Amino acid sequence: MNTTGPSETLDHQTTLMGTLSGLFNKEEFSDLRLVVNQTLSLNVHRFILAVRSEVFRALLDTERWADAKGRVVQLTEDGDCLAHFPDFLRYLYSGSVALDTGNALALHALSEKYAVGELRESCRLFMLANVAAPGTCNRAVSWHRYAKLAGLGRLEEQCLRFIGWNLDTVIESPDWAQMEPGPLGSLLQRSDLVVEDEAVLFRALASWLSPRPGRAQEMLAHLRYPMMPPDKLFELQAPGGLAEGLASYLLRESLLVYQAHLLPAEAIARQHDLTAxxxxxxxxxxxxxxxxxxxxxxxxxxxxxxxxxxxxxxxxxxxxxxxxxxxxxxxxxxxxxxxxxxxxxxxxxxxxxxxxxxxxxxxxxxxxxxxxxxxxxxxxxxxxxxxxxxxxxxxxxxxxxxxxxxxxxxxxxxxxxxxxxxxxxxxxxxxxxxxxxxxxxxxx
Structure with a gap:
């Protein structure tokens, strides 16, 4: 005989999560203030930070960290992560964040630093799934640099492949101007580089060199001038089209370009190694x-x-x-x-x-x-x-x-x-x- 009577299981988890989310950066009931890079101030709750992050739990242990005894804790974050720190902290309260190509790297770095495993893995999978993105929002260059430092081998490999095989897209990305000289030099030496033609590569390199004129000799030496279409070379040499140093360099190489496209190969081979x-x-x-x-x-x-x-x-x-x-x-x-x-x-x-x-x-x-x-x-x-x-x-x-x-x-x-x-x-x-x-x- 059933003596327990009617029963019902209540599930108000959504309401609970909404309540917790509402506490984010609210002074009410907060017992701690995080000051990040001495510029960003956020009201937080020790309990939520400690429950959601093992690193925060260790930091807030007053026996280990003297700063945690007070109500203000100073943190130092990478400059690229600073703008995304509020979203990271909000995720600790709500378990929700909108990922995009602009914030995935920063959120991965923060979740790695503070040992927030689910967010870290979600960011990794998001980046793997979105290496191929249009030029205006493509982040293959910065993701490749980060993946190499963070030991994300699969992401590093996919980014490197995408950069080499879709250079026309990468050139239009916000990362192109920030590409480091070492990786760029290695990229320019590749024969499996997919690009419209060598003139497009020259224009992209000219854009990269604009704030770095001292790198011109080093980088321009990697271009394959005989491969440049003569009509495109003529367009590049239009008056006022290039900085003086680049125009002079291109002028020195232009004779070989015209010779290579006008003379029989055997004539060129008398003075140049065609296998070079x-x-x-x-x-x-x-x-x-x-x-x-x-x-x-x-x-x-x-x-x-x-x-x-x-x-x-x-x-x-x-x-x-x-x-x-x-x-x-x-x-x-x-x-x-x-x-x-x-x-x-x-x-x-x-x-x-x-x-x-x-x-x-x-x-x-x-x-x-x-x-x-x-x-x-x-x-x-x-x-x-x-x-x-x-x-x-x-x-x-x-x-x-x-x-x-x-x-x-x-x-x-x-x-x-x-x-x-x-x-x-x-x-x-x-x-x-x-x-x-x-x-x-x-x-x-």
């Missing part, structure tokens, strides 16, 4: 050496083959490429059966899900017809894009060597399990970058 870094292509997305390949209607597409031809020009060497791509895999049919009472039907003898990309060089036409194919080879780099909140970013690069008169293949460009991540608005987007690689020889 200045003559090595980066992953340029300008139309002269690359082609975008948008693939619409992906959802309804069958296992069909797509074909594409493209032309690239590297100095005086014009290359024709032929590509075939199976976005969803192969379906190979060997014969068609018919019956006098039925329509014909195809017999499928082989089928797979491999997104195979095949590439061949179908034409290689140097200005000098005596030029030997032995002096250069070809590579094709495929830039794979993902769409993040309406913006397309390079998230993977795959490269293959393509022999003269032969064919090269990437067996599975995008594995089936990952393919949906590369489709947005029923479209897949690739960029094909054709590269010429000069090889050592007695003469070119």
């Amino acid at each position: 870094i200045p003559f090595t292509m980066r992953l340029y997305t300008a139309g002269r050496v690359s082609a975008l390949w948008d693939i619409p209607g992906y959802g309804a597409m069958s296992k069909t083959v797509l074909s594409k031809s493209m032309y690239t020009r590297f100095f005086q060497l014009k290359t024709e490429w032929s590509l075939t791509y199976f976005p969803k895999g192969h379906r190979i049919v060997t014969q068609r059966h018919t019956h006098y009472t039925y329509h014909g039907y195809d017999q499928v003898v082989q089928e797979d899900d491999f997104a195979t990309l095949s590439v061949s060089v179908t034409g290689c036409d140097p200005a000098d017809k005596s030029h030997s194919h032995k002096n250069h080879s070809h590579k094709l780099s495929v830039l794979l894009y993902r769409c993040v909140r309406g913006e397309w970013f390079v998230c993977e690069v795959k490269t293959l060597e393509v022999p003269h008169g032969g064919e090269a293949e990437i067996h599975d460009l995008i594995p089936l399990s990952e393919r949906d991540q590369y489709v947005s608005d029923d479209t897949m987007k690739l960029c094909l970058v054709g590269q010429t690689v000069w090889e050592k020889s007695e003469s070119v």
Whole structure:
């Protein structure tokens, strides 16, 4: 027989949290005042700080910290964290905070310092998920610097990849002007740098150098001037377009730029090593050496083959490429059966899900017809894009060597399990970058 009578479980946690949240920075019932960097003053409650943070609990132990005996505690925080300290403290009261690319790093640093584990992990995951962000709010540079110092290996790696493969976005970010000389110098030496062309890189570097003219010689030496399109060079040299020091430096390099694009490669090779870094292509997305390949209607597409031809020009060497791509895999049919009472039907003898990309060089036409194919080879780099909140970013690069008169293949460009991540608005987007690689020889 039930003698307890009616029962009901009350859940007023939301009301309780609202009440606690309302105590934030209220003088009523507060028993402590935090003064941060001698500028920010906040009324707090010892109990809430001690319960929410092990570090605060230790600091407020009067036997360990003499300052905690009074009603005013002085704290010192990093300047970048100061503006976000109230949000951090409010989180201790409410368990709620709005994360964005502007505050995630500071809140992670504060939660790391004060051992607030849930907030720290949430900030880490937020940064990992938002490395790819539009230029105006992209923080890959500062997040990379912080991740390296804080030992966040995965975040460090993702930021470094994003910076190298989406430099046009990073250049527009608020972090670009604050990039440190060491990482910038390393970045400029990379051949896998994805950027529109070398002239865009020069303009970005000129902007970075504006408050640092003393770094000009060091940084400008990393640019690959023979790779600069002559028409873009001409635009850069417009009167008044550059600071005097940069204009003079560019003028000294301009003769080689025009020579490299007007003379046969064998003539340039008499005075320059074409295998040296200045003559090595980066992953340029300008139309002269690359082609975008948008693939619409992906959802309804069958296992069909797509074909594409493209032309690239590297100095005086014009290359024709032929590509075939199976976005969803192969379906190979060997014969068609018919019956006098039925329509014909195809017999499928082989089928797979491999997104195979095949590439061949179908034409290689140097200005000098005596030029030997032995002096250069070809590579094709495929830039794979993902769409993040309406913006397309390079998230993977795959490269293959393509022999003269032969064919090269990437067996599975995008594995089936990952393919949906590369489709947005029923479209897949690739960029094909054709590269010429000069090889050592007695003469070119």
